[in-house]
Amino acid sequence: MKYVFIFLIAIVFSACIKNPSVEETNLSPTLKINSIQISGIGLDSIDLDISINIKNPYPIDINLKDIMVNVYYQDRIINSNNITGDIKLKSFVSSDIKLDSALSTIDLAKIIKDYTSVEYLPFKIEVAFTLPLPKNILGNYQLKDSIVLNIPTINPQFTLKSMEFQPPLNIKSVFNIKNNTEKNFTIDDIYYNINLNDKSFNGIAASVKNDDGSFDIILDDLNLFSIGVNALKDITNIELEIKTNIQLDGIPYKIPLDFKKKF
Structure with a gap:
């Protein structure tokens, strides 16, 4: 029975690889940033509340342990935050997940030349992670999404x-x-x-x-x-x-x- 179940999972995953219309059949995992809001300001940081949606189209639950939040300015990474935890993605379900991240205002003022001379700056906020799938079936699946957010220059x-x-x-x-x-x-x-x-x-x-x-x-x-x-x-x-x-x-x-x- 165990081998029959593994065989069925393999068929589903192989369909994701071979079928040219994966997006149409909804067999591909997806990541979408729902929203990003400034949740707090301190002497050293700007705190962000990030809401994301992850779709798990597979017939097994997946445990996600690491999510990377990267902040870009003018196509250059100026801040990275590795968020660790144990997030369970239920099979055949789209899950909304809340993330907490922060930007160091001291680092921003040092890195960005015109940080103190403008009211806000456009940053690209990227969420990325590797979806750990069974290695004997498909291996890992990398997902990322990003949005541009005008963040006030606070120091x-x-x-x-x-x-x-x-x-x-x-x-x-x-x-x-x-x-x-x-x-x-x-x-x-x-x-x-x-x-x-x-x-x-x-x-x-x-x-x-x-x-x-x-x-x-x-x-x-x-x-x-x-x-x-x-x-x-x-x-x-x-x-x-x-x-x-x-x-x-x-x-x-x-x-x-x-x-x-x-x-």
Whole structure:
């Protein structure tokens, strides 16, 4: 019975090879990129949500372990991300699969000469993998698909602008966030958690837009009562975590901005 089953599979696979109208008979595996969206922006990266569809036309389940996401600019690969996992492609089924990938903004700024002087750049995003089929029947099957995506040029810089004592027991801290490219942005409500010498404060910060397009993030409700009135002069460790939404010109949705930084 085992050999009969293998023989039947061999017939199906050989039909894929010999039949000149493979596409018409739907016996060829396919890969299609459904969509790519920017899911988040940090100090170091632009995060991408990628949705793909893979059709398995064969009578066996196939386990897919590696998917490569390549990013091209002007026909040159500038970023590659090997996504590993264990994805099972059911027999005779088209499966929608979600992938997470990221672009290093630091690398982009180094590699692309005009990265900081424009608002966005066209990148070709390619998804590619080898479909592992039974070697004694057909061997491996390579699939790839790509789309062009205009990605905003984001290279955020975050600095501590000032920190001052305010009687009776408050600290006012001002941080500045700036995009070091031509792309403009706005920010929504800013949720923060700041750690001063291992004492945590959290809340909602105010923001003020400056003439240069940057934003001052103002934390003026940090009460020193829990760490002592003399703590300000002894602060040596400052950690800030920010969660907000960033709205980019030309992109009709808000993108999460989430990062941590030590000062």
